[in-house]
Amino acid sequence: KNTGFAYANNFAVKKCQGDWIALLNPDAFASSDWLKKLLEATELFPGIKMVGSTQYLANDNHKFDGIGDFYHISGLAWRGKHNQSSIGTILEDREVFGPCAAAALYEKKAFLDIGGFDEKYFCYHEDVDLAFRMRLIGGKCIQKSDAVVYHVSSGISGKASDFAVYHGTRNRIWTFVKCMPISGLLLFGIAHILLNFAFIFWSIFRKNRIKPTLRGVYDGVRGLPIIWKDRKTIQRKVNLIALLKILTINPIKPLMRGDGSIKIQLD
Template structure:
């Protein structure tokens, strides 16, 4: 705390999870238009925040912004250039693991911002319902981005806003914690947000990939974990469907615009999952 004498600290009594903690901070900061989120396992370039503000000034049609993430332990590799959402409900960081020199992505629109280093219009963030606190952690940024996009908001990847991201700062990669929450929460995100005609259109893909993942984890000897995640996802569906009614009432863009923002390559989730193993 001594390193940031002008900062205001909000100390929580318990671990409320990523979603609830950030929601509390955003609601507490009432005297600004923009809120920037930065994980403790990141090291931003000195110009990072200024770069995001330049992007907001230059592109007023966008209301949330993704950073260029490089891997902390290997800055020659990308950690992500915005988030991708597949029609099946699976999501991943674009360009994750690719050499930085081979993927000089220009500033442009992406589906979502990885909330490890992102900036949001505060009022849009709150109007969309903020992060879903039942998620606790993982996939909450994609879920929020989906709700924002349904309301007509758009996300811009700012190519000059660079942050080194260690990743898995509080949990190990492929830990039981991250696997459980990630695979539970992606089911809720799909059913809460996908508009009805698209939901029925893409439901077979959603079911196929969920079944494939269950089989994969069973073959790896982790069947109990993935079955627990999917069972708890099903148990939470009534709550998700109640939320869905309010979310769908707020939709103000066409189904074509929604579909255009989704990845439709059938094998993309399988390829991404295989590369991460």
């Protein structure tokens, strides 16, 4: 039975020993020192809860698959520099919103304390949701520039499959409503609604996208009563003002899959 990415990883984490857990997708191929470099970040930057990898496309090593996950105030998440040329780019360790869970390191205690991945998501956007909840308890993420993996990127489910479009659409709505502080819902709620209308409009002109997009929006809205109950159980130690340091406000960055990282500033 396919129980999904979220359930499978939660099950595995509970069986793990040690203080840190490393996740690596079956379609991600790590460099020989990948894990060593991730663990190095936990020593260099005490107190962090997440570490991300520099991901290159497995079929084109001169293009990035991603340099961390970023989150716009409208609720749009993206992988920085996805499908962009890496030639001439000099990377350094930076703070990002969260790691792509295809190749990431999490503090086990923090992971379990906030409930791990939300199993209702099944897969897609579950790492963004987890990173948001980590952020709400004050957890930060370092993108380790020299922890390298080569990722097929949606090599299992298919990048533009109905499955991917549906789950990505539905889970994007759930993450925004569940995790965004109430002040953020009031300030940016209209932007999120407009974002979903924009995706619906855009899907009309994309082959076979309209049905899974509409179904994702419908099920996303229909599931909000349960998501709202989940919202009440989320630990919140960080307010919107603090979150805005890592949330992206510029509307151009997500459209260009830009780098939303910031200089590392640990408490």
